[in-house]
Amino acid sequence: MFKSINSVVPSKKKFFFYYGALSLFLSLLIFSFGLYVYLLKNLDDRTEAAKDALTNRMNGIFKELTLVVDGATSSCDAANLKHLRRSTFYSPTFKEFGLFNEKYRVYCTDFGARNFPIFNSIAERIQQSPEHTTVSLVRSNTLGESTFFAFYQGPNGIGANALAPPSELAVEVNHILLPDYFYELTLGRQILYSNKNGIDSDILKKTLVSLDDWSMELAVFLPSSLYWHCFFSFLPVVLFCCILLCLIFCAFHWSILYYRHSLSHSIRRAIRDNEIDVHFQPIVSLKAGEPHELEALIRWNSPYHGQVSPLAIVEISEQLGLIDDLTWMVIRKVGDFYREYPAPLKGINTSVNVDRYSLLKESFSPSLSSILALYPELEGRLGLEVTETSALTAVELPLMVSRFEHIKALGIRLSVDDFGTGYAGLDFLRRFPYDTLKLDKIFIDSLQDDQFTRQVLTSITNLAKELNMELVAEGVERQEQLNAVRELGVDRVQGYYYSRPLPKAQVIEWMEKNPT
Numbered sequence: 001m002f003k004s005i006n007s008v009v010p011s012k013k014k015f016f017f018y019y020g021a022l023s024l025f026l027s028l029l030i031f032s033f034g035l036y037v038y039l040l041k042n043l044d045d046r047t048e049a050a051k052d053a054l055t056n057r058m059n060g061i062f063k064e065l066t067l068v069v070d071g072a073t074s075s076c077d078a079a080n081l082k083h084l085r086r087s088t089f090y091s092p093t094f095k096e097f098g099l100f101n102e103k104y105r106v107y108c109t110d111f112g113a114r115n116f117p118i119f120n121s122i123a124e125r126i127q128q129s130p131e132h133t134t135v136s137l138v139r140s141n142t143l144g145e146s147t148f149f150a151f152y153q154g155p156n157g158i159g160a161n162a163l164a165p166p167s168e169l170a171v172e173v174n175h176i177l178l179p180d181y182f183y184e185l186t187l188g189r190q191i192l193y194s195n196k197n198g199i200d201s202d203i204l205k206k207t208l209v210s211l212d213d214w215s216m217e218l219a220v221f222l223p224s225s226l227y228w229h230c231f232f233s234f235l236p237v238v239l240f241c242c243i244l245l246c247l248i249f250c251a252f253h254w255s256i257l258y259y260r261h262s263l264s265h266s267i268r269r270a271i272r273d274n275e276i277d278v279h280f281q282p283i284v285s286l287k288a289g290e291p292h293e294l295e296a297l298i299r300w301n302s303p304y305h306g307q308v309s310p311l312a313i314v315e316i317s318e319q320l321g322l323i324d325d326l327t328w329m330v331i332r333k334v335g336d337f338y339r340e341y342p343a344p345l346k347g348i349n350t351s352v353n354v355d356r357y358s359l360l361k362e363s364f365s366p367s368l369s370s371i372l373a374l375y376p377e378l379e380g381r382l383g384l385e386v387t388e389t390s391a392l393t394a395v396e397l398p399l400m401v402s403r404f405e406h407i408k409a410l411g412i413r414l415s416v417d418d419f420g421t422g423y424a425g426l427d428f429l430r431r432f433p434y435d436t437l438k439l440d441k442i443f444i445d446s447l448q449d450d451q452f453t454r455q456v457l458t459s460i461t462n463l464a465k466e467l468n469m470e471l472v473a474e475g476v477e478r479q480e481q482l483n484a485v486r487e488l489g490v491d492r493v494q495g496y497y498y499s500r501p502l503p504k505a506q507v508i509e510w511m512e513k514n515p516t
């Protein structure tokens with residue numbers, strides 16, 4: 001009866017393909033963007049770390065120069081020479097130290113006494129600097145093309161200068177930035193050190209930091225080659241994440257589909273959207289000239305589950321707390337039926353099945369009367385069939401009697417459905433003012449062969465007559481059964497012998513062919 005879920009949802013292959021493509025796209029997008037953001041952040045962090053390392057190195061340099069100046073005298077004697085050579089030997093940066101006097105003339109170096117002036121521009125910078133320090137890049141015959149110079153003049157007028165290859169400054173910076181990022185260190189407008197020429201691809205980003213005290217600038221470059229290197233190194237991880245994402249998507253999709261196509265969810269939606277159909281089964285009168293009656297029975301062909309049994313719909317509606325909504329929906333559809341076919345349905349009664357616990361609710365009668373107000377066509381035409389599936393408690397019993405009175409006051413007929421299968425006994429019939437008693441199919445099935453059933457049904461028939469109740473035999477399928485119930489004295493017959501439950505147009509046609 002229910003179609004399998006696989007037959008109603010699009011093929012797995014298709015979904016895997018879509019979700020695979022989506023996962024790949026998302027994984028690559030997130031990863032490419034994430035990697036770019038990560039590298040930019042990393043570039044900033046490492047540039048800052050390189051700047052701190054350079055600052056420390058510069059501070060260390062001037063500490064060294066202070067120590068050189070502190071121990072120096074104004075002549076180039078053996079003690080001064082020894083002091084300079086010791087300083088050079090232990091210096092992590094400098095290859096040579098010199099001493100200069102207050103006239104800015106170098107008078108002593110590691111190599112002995114000297115007498116040459118410091119450039120005026122440098123002397124001016126030393127004087128202008130609050131700490132009496134400066135740095136410069138000059139050509140040096142001793143160390144090669146360009147040499148880094150640091151100058152410091154102490155309070156006693158004696159100054160020290162030191163020279164080193166610029167690459168010595170970059171030792172820690174190299175540690176921090178290489179091999180990922182390339183950089184260029186400039187002093188004023190001159191390049192102190194650069195490995196920028198090693199960049200063999202586009203530059204994605206350049207970060208600049210300044211060491212204002214020394215007029216130095218550090219420019220760090222993020223080459224696109226680093227980006228692609230990282231990208232391809234992490235590709236297996238990205239593909240793994242893509243598969244994981246695809247599986248998550250599929251799991252999520254299938255659970256939503258499963259939920260959406262679950263019977264409960266479909267029934268809830270069908271009741272909400274009025275999608276459940278109502279068919280009508282004739283209840284034929286055995287008395288000549290009496291009009292037929294109809295029973296409204298739900299039918300639902302779900303797009304996902306196929307033809308769903310009315311019993312399953314009723315049971316699930318009860319579980320979902322929607323049984324009343326189902327009843328109101330059926331009654332409204334019966335009202336629409338009367339509105340659509342006023343002439344053929346003139347004088348025809350229709351009964352609707354109703355849950356006994358619905359009747360116990362206080363809101364039942366008011367809701368029913370408001371529907372009747374909307375459908376005046378149903379006045380005096382509607383009946384309710386109630387099945388006594390469980391015994392009423394002492395509290396429910398008087399309540400039910402009062403509910404019955406309210407319902408009957410609305411002009412509605414009441415029937416005991418499936419009599420003989422539930423708790424409705426003879427005493428029950430005396431207490432409740434039912435108009436009709438419907439004998440269950442199981443009695444009808446055994447009526448001809450079983451003497452005991454015949455006796456019981458005879459008693460029930462007599463009691464029904466005594467209580468002024470109409471008697472209906474349900475589930476009559478064969479001529480012999482019809483003969484038997486006719487003999488018993490039932491008033492009406494419902495069963496496949498006459499007709500199965502039919503859609504509204506067909507039941508109208510049937511009634512036109514079988515007027516009485």
Ligand SMILES: Nc1nc2c(ncn2[C@@H]2O[C@H](COP(=O)(O)O[C@H]3[C@@H](O)[C@H](n4cnc5c(=O)[nH]c(N)nc54)O[C@@H]3COP(=O)(O)O)[C@@H](O)[C@H]2O)c(=O)[nH]1
Nearest residue numbers: 297298310311314330353354355417475476477494495496
């Ligand atoms: N609360 C509500 N219950 C409803 C409603 N609509 C139906 N139902 C209940 O569902 C049960 C099953 O109903 P259904 O499958 O529609 O079966 C009905 C008839 O088709 C069937 N019938 C009638 N004649 C014969 C027959 O000759 N042979 C045969 N094998 N079956 C036959 O009997 C069912 C009639 O039901 P009822 O008279 O109500 O006992 C059923 O219990 C319905 O009550 C609804 O809207 N609300």
